[in-house]
Amino acid sequence: MKILSADFVKSCMKPAHYPGERLPEVAFVGRSNVGKSSAINSLLNRKAIAKVSTTPGKTQTLNFFRVLTSDKVLPNMFFVDLPGYGYAKASKSVREQWGPMIERYLTQRAQLCAVVQLVDARGLEAHDVTTLEWLTHLGHRPIVVVTKIDKLSRGRRRPCLLQVCQTLGVENHEEVLGYSSKTNEGRQELWNALRDHYESWKNPG
Numbered sequence: 100m101k102i103l104s105a106d107f108v109k110s111c112m113k114p115a116h117y118p119g120e121r122l123p124e125v126a127f128v129g130r131s132n133v134g135k136s137s138a139i140n141s142l143l144n145r146k147a148i149a150k151v152s153t154t155p156g157k158t159q160t161l162n163f164f165r166v167l168t169s170d171k172v173l174p175n176m177f178f179v180d181l182p183g184y185g186y187a188k189a190s191k192s193v194r195e196q197w198g199p200m201i202e203r204y205l206t207q208r209a210q211l212c213a214v215v216q217l218v219d220a221r222g223l224e225a226h227d228v229t230t231l232e233w234l235t236h237l238g239h240r241p242i243v244v245v246t247k248i249d250k251l252s253r254g255r256r257r258p259c260l261l262q263v264c265q266t267l268g269v270e271n272h273e274e275v276l277g278y279s280s281k282t283n284e285g286r287q288e289l290w291n292a293l294r295d296h297y298e299s300w301k302n303p304g
């Protein structure tokens with residue numbers, strides 16, 4: 100699949116400010132610094148369309164990117180980069196706004212067709228487990244992406260994915276994907292999963 104264009108559209112907090120255009124949307128969820136913005140850049144073949152930082156807490160609002168692809172099934176969509184959860188160093192008032200801001204988006208946005216939950220290949224945290232439970236409770240079936248997989252030797256990758264499946268209680272192992280924004284490993288598999296999700300969202304049952 101070719102990316103024909105990828106543009107940052109806007110950054111916002113309130114539903115009234117979300118883009119008016121009704122395109123399918125893909126949201127990226129995960130703890131701070133896990134690599135959400137990097138994964139967006141990698142999927143879009145862009146170096147820095149989404150801002151990346153070594154310091155957790157870089158993304159603080161909902162950031163919408165309009166994406167056009169050569170794919171017949173999923174030719175256009177918004178990617179939505181969300182702030183990370185569990186960022187303890189953000190000020191209290193900021194943290195108090197993030198929860199409701201993310202929850203409002205995930206519960207109210209009718210055109211949200213896929214949620215990608217990123218977790219770190221170097222280990223899950225309790226927060227990751229509760230987030231998956233929460234997303235499931237909200238009616239989403241997240242695509243779990245185990246990122247920074249390049250930090251593990253080849254031999255440790257499959258056991259790591261199996262461990263993530265087990266800890267998160269995901270029965271179908273194919274629903275947990277290894278990913279590296281550094282080497283683009285897993286990029287095609289994630290695009291395939293997004294396309295599949297979109298199709299089953301569009302034609303439920």
Ligand SMILES: Nc1nc2c(ncn2[C@@H]2O[C@H](COP(=O)(O)OP(=O)(O)OP(=O)(O)O)[C@@H](O)[C@H]2O)c(=O)[nH]1
Binds near residue numbers: 132154
């Ligand atoms: N080696 C490696 N490093 C990565 C990968 N993905 C992200 N990183 C690094 O991890 C750090 C955080 O990446 P971001 O993409 O900013 O993470 P984020 O989840 O958007 O963080 P917040 O916006 O703070 O929630 C940066 O230093 C990235 O270069 C990956 O797949 N492999």
Ligand SMILES: [Mg+2]
Binds near residue numbers: 135136151157180183
């Ligand atoms: Mg970010």
